[in-house]
Each structure stands twice: as structure tokens, then as C-alpha cells.
Amino acid sequence: MALLPVEEALSRLLDGAGALSPERVPISDASGRVLAEPVKALRTQPPFDCSAMDGYAVRAMDVADVPVKLTLIGTAAAGRGFNGTVGEREAVRILTGAPLPASADTIIIQENARRIDDRAIEVLETVAKGRHIRRRALDFAEGDILLEAGRELDAGALSLAASGNHAELDVVSRPLVAIIATGDELLPPGSEPGPDQIIASNSYGVAAVAASVGARVLYLGIVRDDAAAIREKLAVAAEAGADVIVTLGGASIGDHDLVHQVLTGDGVQIDFWKIAMRPGKPLMFGRKGATRFMGMPGNPVASLICAHIFLKPLVARLGGRTVEHDIRRAVLGAPLQANDLRQDYVRARLDYVQADLTREEDTTLIATPFEVQDSSMLRTLAESRCLIIREPFASAAETGALCTVLILR
Numbered sequence: 001m002a003l004l005p006v007e008e009a010l011s012r013l014l015d016g017a018g019a020l021s022p023e024r025v026p027i028s029d030a031s032g033r034v035l036a037e038p039v040k041a042l043r044t045q046p047p048f049d050c051s052a053m054d055g056y057a058v059r060a061m062d063v064a065d066v067p068v069k070l071t072l073i074g075t076a077a078a079g080r081g082f083n084g085t086v087g088e089r090e091a092v093r094i095l096t097g098a099p100l101p102a103s104a105d106t107i108i109i110q111e112n113a114r115r116i117d118d119r120a121i122e123v124l125e126t127v128a129k130g131r132h133i134r135r136r137a138l139d140f141a142e143g144d145i146l147l148e149a150g151r152e153l154d155a156g157a158l159s160l161a162a163s164g165n166h167a168e169l170d171v172v173s174r175p176l177v178a179i180i181a182t183g184d185e186l187l188p189p190g191s192e193p194g195p196d197q198i199i200a201s202n203s204y205g206v207a208a209v210a211a212s213v214g215a216r217v218l219y220l221g222i223v224r225d226d227a228a229a230i231r232e233k234l235a236v237a238a239e240a241g242a243d244v245i246v247t248l249g250g251a252s253i254g255d256h257d258l259v260h261q262v263l264t265g266d267g268v269q270i271d272f273w274k275i276a277m278r279p280g281k282p283l284m285f286g287r288k289g290a291t292r293f294m295g296m297p298g299n300p301v302a303s304l305i306c307a308h309i310f311l312k313p314l315v316a317r318l319g320g321r322t323v324e325h326d327i328r329r330a331v332l333g334a335p336l337q338a339n340d341l342r343q344d345y346v347r348a349r350l351d352y353v354q355a356d357l358t359r360e361e362d363t364t365l366i367a368t369p370f371e372v373q374d375s376s377m378l379r380t381l382a383e384s385r386c387l388i389i390r391e392p393f394a395s396a397a398e399t400g401a402l403c404t405v406l407i408l409r
């Protein structure tokens, strides 16, 4: 049976996936969120010419020849300006951020003046006119576009939005990803497994991949291999408003692999099932209304690689983000056999070798595949720093041959 190529599966899965509706949140809750609308400055910053240093506000013409004695006529502090005007041979004590008093045009930093007493200073060093003054609107002016829609609110963006006087921001809603593990053999971590039981591990890694691109995760635990029980959990996920419902296991063709049957019975339009990928062949994708369903294989490594390759870009799109995998060229640290019809994602170590220590651009990546690639082995996945991507029918490759890697960490 012909299997759907990975690229085509991905493009079908992402088809029509755009940013979810916006919501307004307090700026204190907006860290890491994605702007749904541009942010415009509601004010000008700085709103007035002000001092960039602690010192004295003067007229440049009065300090052209130094030393010179000036009369101290008052103080300007941040939040409390000086109302008078600076006249001939006069100075105002000024602190960083304070508005520049009328007629003053230059700041003498206090290190370059000597305080004679409360009423006078002696300026010791002359300075160019306009020195140490921050002009009105140096940072931005009211009405300026400060941030574009689609910008992730990182530290700089958040402080800028706050400075622009926004207490709330319109951000893209975070996609809700519901995760349902299926299998009679599964118990949650921390249980005492019976002789035929194992611990359900996949939900946590899949959730971590989704959360890394901004998803909210709804853990819906474990359901038995029972159509009614699976149907019930899917209904809980839909009721909660999940944008993406992920099932784990039961995706293959065994007698207990019920997910396809339940989804189609529930009116989910299956877009594809089974793709040319290893691990991850039984991946299933469907839609019902705006809800997307991913039936992931139960093998732990298969589910996590499906999450990286498919769930991550989908969640990113729904959350208004663009995510590019970190794909690089590397050389093989061990040989690989010829590939079959499935695109292979081979777990590998990654070493950075810099032949000439003075030339960082000469760094070579060496990707060494783990010898055993069974898709149940989480330990090698956790130890992997990259996945070597092998095209379908790639011929055997020797140590030292070029390869393509997807960086995991």
C-alpha cells in the first residue's frame, strides 16, 4: 500500500491552520504570548526634554570659559521639575530623568563641578551645547507603531508596550491540546504495575512539545481499549473546547486499535492514516468542524517524533507563531544502511568539532546514530541531540558522509 509522504502529510495537516481568535489579557499575564494586533504608542517617551545624568542644568554660553562660578537657583528631580527659568550665570541642580528647566540647554555632570555652598557651584570643565540631554520623543512618539501583530511578547516587547501605556494587550488565544492515552496495559507514573502492565509515558513528552510552542494542555488520563470509553473521553475533550485532540496508541491495525473506528463513527473526517515515516507510520489526522484530531502511535518514540514533526507546527500556527525546525548539515559518525520507503528519523548523538579553534565558522557537526533504533526506547531518545533525517530509499551511507539533521537540543 502506498504511504503518504511526510511533506504531504504535513501540508495537509497545516492546511487552513491560522491564528485562533484574539483575547485581551492584562499585561502582567502577557509574557510569551503572541500579539494579535499591532501595538501603538498611546504617549510620547520621553514626554519632555530631560537630563540623562545627575548634575547641573546650565546655558552652554555661560560655561564656554571655565572655571566659572554659577548661582544655584533650585532643583529639578524626576517627577518634580523646576518651574523657573535659568538666567545668565545660573544653574539648576538636576537629577537623571528630570525635565530640563526652561532656557537651560546643557547638563554639566556633577563630577565636572564643585559645590561651593547651597547657593553656588564652580564649573570646572566645559562641555558641548546639548550634552547629556535626552530629547522629547527620543524613544517613540504618540501614534508610532511600537510592535507588529505576530510578535511574541518577550522582555523587551513587554516593557515597550507598558511604556506605550498599555495595561492590557490583544493576544492570540492559546491553543488547547487535549491528550488521551489509550491502552489496557497502561498505568500512570507512580503506580505499582501488575505483571502485564507498563507505565504510560507518552502524554508528558507530547504535552511538553505542545507547551513549548504555547499550548495549554488538558491531560485526560488513560482510557481502556474500549470504544465506548474512548468515545466518552473524546467528548470530554470536545466539551472542554480542545482545538487539537491527541490520542496515543490504538492507531495501528491490531484488534484493540480502536481509535480510527471511534473517530469515524463520531463523524470525524479522516484526512490521512498511515504515512511514510519511521517511527510514526500509523499517524492519523482528521477534522470535525474546527477541531483537529491526531491519532498518534503508541510506541513512545513514535509519538514524540510525531509531536515534533506534526503537532508542534500545528500548535504554533494556531497560536499565531511560526516555527522552523533547526535543520543543519552534519557528517555521519557511523555508517547507515540503505533506507526503505519510509522517511527515517534516526536518533543520534551530536558532537561539535572545531578543527581550528580560532575559526568558529569551521565547526563540523558529527551525528552518530544509536545502534538500536527500536521505537519503544525512550532512553536513547532522551540522550539524542538530533534526528538524522533520511529520505525514502536513501542509499547506504559511510562514516563521514554528509547527512541532514534536525536539532532536538
Ligand SMILES: Nc1nc2c(c(=O)[nH]1)N[C@H]1C(S)=C(S)[C@@H](COP(=O)(O)OP(=O)(O)OC[C@H]3O[C@@H](n4cnc5c(N)ncnc54)[C@H](O)[C@@H]3O)O[C@H]1N2
Pocket (backbone or CB within 6 Å): 181, 182, 183, 185, 186, 198, 199, 200, 201, 202, 203, 248, 249, 250, 251, 252, 253, 254, 257, 279, 280, 281, 282, 296, 297, 298, 299, 300, 302, 375
Ligand atoms: N501488523 C502490524 N503491526 C504493527 C504495525 C503495522 O503496520 N502492522 N505498525 C507498528 C507500528 S509502526 C507502531 S508505531 C505500533 C503502533 O501501534 P498503536 O498506535 O496501535 O499502539 P499500541 O499498539 O497501542 O501500542 C504500541 C506500544 O506502545 C505502548 N504504548 C502505548 N501507549 C503508550 C503510552 N501512552 N505510554 C507508553 N507506552 C505506550 C504499548 O504498550 C505498546 O507496547 O504498531 C506496530 N504494529
Ligand code: MOO
Pocket (backbone or CB within 6 Å): 277, 278, 279, 280, 281, 282, 297, 299, 301, 302, 375
Ligand atoms: O511508528 Mo512505528 O514506531 O515506526 O514502529
